[in-house]
Amino acid sequence: MNLSQYRHIYFLGIGGIGMSALARWFLAKGFAVAGYDRTPTPLTQKLGEEGAEIHFEDDVALIPARFRENKAETLVVLTPAVPAAHAERQYLEREGFTIMKRSQVLGLLTQDQYLIAVAGTHGKTTTSSMVAHLLHHAGVSTSAFLGGISTDLGSNLLLPHQEEDRALCVVEADEYDRSFLTLHPDLAIVTSTDPDHLDIYGQKEALVESFRQFVGQIKPNGFLLLNHTADQTIAEAVHPTVTVIRYGLEGEELTVTDVRIADGAMRFSARGRNFQLPETALQVPGFHNVENVLAAAQAVALVGVPAQKIKAGIEEYTGVKRRFEKVFITENKVYLDDYAHHPREIEAFLRSVRALYPGKTLRVIFQPHLFTRTRDFLDGFSQSLSIADDVWLLDIYPARELPLPGVTSALLFDLLPGPRKRLLSKEDVLQELGKDLDFNVLATVGAGDIDTLVPEIKNLLEKKGHVVE
Incomplete structure (x- = not known):
């Protein structure tokens, strides 16, 4: 396949980290780029500023008309996270548009x-x-x-x-x-x-x-x-x-x-x-x-x-956003953010935190990612999180999955050792954190949308984190 035969590139799931990189490549090469995603994010905002047309409702009418009317010149790039029942996906499949997975396009480009x-x-x-x-x-x-x-x-x-x-x-x-x-x-x-x-x-x-x-x-x-x-x-x-x-x-x-x-x-x-x-x-x-x-x-x-x-x-080298990212540091408080979502990743991250800040009290706010991963690695998550002194456990982030009967954060919570643990919703984190700053090192951990809390937690600590215990 020759990508030069296309003028319009339409992304289903344009805000994903891998999809957005491809979208940026096509924008830089002069293609017209548009796409759908479920929710606005800083990534979709940046893509919009760079020239992509993005909408957040599953509505065929929102696909730009020049894309819909020029089937031969439109390539659709699909992420597996978009379900088969998605209305735009069904329309594009039914109308016979050329549809490729992100990985297939990456293979062609490289x-x-x-x-x-x-x-x-x-x-x-x-x-x-x-x-x-x-x-x-x-x-x-x-x-x-x-x-x-x-x-x-x-x-x-x-x-x-x-x-x-x-x-x-x-x-x-x-x-x-x-x-x-x-x-x-x-x-x-x-x-x-x-x-x-x-x-x-x-x-x-x-x-x-x-x-x-x-x-x-x-x-x-x-x-x-x-x-x-x-x-x-x-x-x-x-x-x-x-x-x-x-x-x-x-x-x-x-x-x-x-x-x-x-x-x-x-x-x-x-x-x-x-x-x-x-x-x-x-x-x-x-x-x-x-x-x-x-x-x-x-x-x-x-x-x-x-x-x-x-x-x-x-x-x-200074790193990658959300990979052992140092968000806030004072003499009394350190706040780190990390994308870890597998037991081995969490263990490696927390052991390194312990080595970097020996003798400091460590609180972890963890958001499990996927029902299946939580179910498959319950014991591993319990063991890796036990490295912390204090664990705040949030609801499971579903991503592409539907709920599994009986699989909730409470399953993992019951396995966590030690008395210093809490089960709470993401919406309650800031309020509860404002009442309890009894830690030296705080880490938010997970691959879901826990990152949306990061600037708010940083702001809270900037106001209160100077408090000496």
């Missing part, structure tokens, strides 16, 4: 690029943003489609500063709905293969098999960077000419030495395939982020970025 694809059930957004940042910082002409807003780039899309026949491209390769199987990377990073999306896969073995298929699509003479915690059998699926490099904090070919926390930064030295880093300071906390930046450093080294530029890029 097929002629030197592609670095970052996959994993967690860690992929941070790692892909690190790769994009290091390349951009080193002056390498790069495009990138990210699953989060890079604070360094100020966007989830990076466009190359010069057009080239075979430019570098960085993408976050999503395993949900097997989306990453549309990609054929030259270099792939797999950060983790922990069970997730069991509503799609059913069991871990099916998830691992999809990762085997993904790495099997790495082009001949390419590279696979494989985290030591991932299922190592997936490396057996690569083409015989693909080089496999395993990485971790110790005992691997790609590894670090002398990792420690000092002055609020992660400090480490590193060695890998044909590169070494002297002591380097990563300002984004977390031992898991040291592993992430290790893989990113190796990836850019393999495409020719010298070690001194890698070190300089790492030391200027």
Whole structure:
């Protein structure tokens, strides 16, 4: 398929983080872009400012007339989050519009690029943003489609500063709905293969098999960077000419030495395939982020970025919105926000918080994401959240799912150890927080709409957070 045959690109679910990056790409290339989403967000507002026509009601009449009347020149991009019963989706299917999933379009856009694809059930957004940042910082002409807003780039899309026949491209390769199987990377990073999306896969073995298929699509003479915690059998699926490099904090070919926390930064030295880093300071906390930046450093080294530029890029990296984001800091109070929504992610985040702020009381406000994920990992969530001193548990955010009988936050609440726990609605958080500031470190955690509380919590703490306990 040749995308140049289309003039109009219509997005069903335009406000999603991956969909909005694609929409921005088409806007930058001069296409007319419009779309539907369920609710306005800062992302949809920004897209509107950039030229997209967006509406928030499921109404066929709101699809721009020039899109509806020029079927041959209109491409519809669909996210799996839009249900089959959606009226606009049914109309577009019935009328025979060309409809492609986001992942299919991404596959087309990247097929002629030197592609670095970052996959994993967690860690992929941070790692892909690190790769994009290091390349951009080193002056390498790069495009990138990210699953989060890079604070360094100020966007989830990076466009190359010069057009080239075979430019570098960085993408976050999503395993949900097997989306990453549309990609054929030259270099792939797999950060983790922990069970997730069991509503799609059913069991871990099916998830691992999809990762085997993904790495099997790495082009001949390419590279696979494989985290030591991932299922190592997936490396057996690569083409015989693909080089496999395993990485971790110790005992691997790609590894670090002398990792420690000092002055609020992660400090480490590193060695890998044909590169070494002297002591380097990563300002984004977390031992898991040291592993992430290790893989990113190796990836850019393999495409020719010298070690001194890698070190300089790492030391200027500031992170991704909602990934260990430091929202508010005073002598008495620290407020962090993180997107973690899987037990292993929560454990990694909270253990890093403990290491960064030893001896401090830690309160976590957690919003579970998806009924199926909550049901499948109840014990894991209970164990990871037990790292906190105090847990405030919100209702489950449904996202694309309908409620499951008997699956509520109360199930998880009953499993949480310790007396310091509360079950409350998102709407009550600010009022209750205003009455109870008995913590040193506060963290909001989750992948739903808990982020809408962040500016309000920050504002509350700015007014009251100076109080000395």
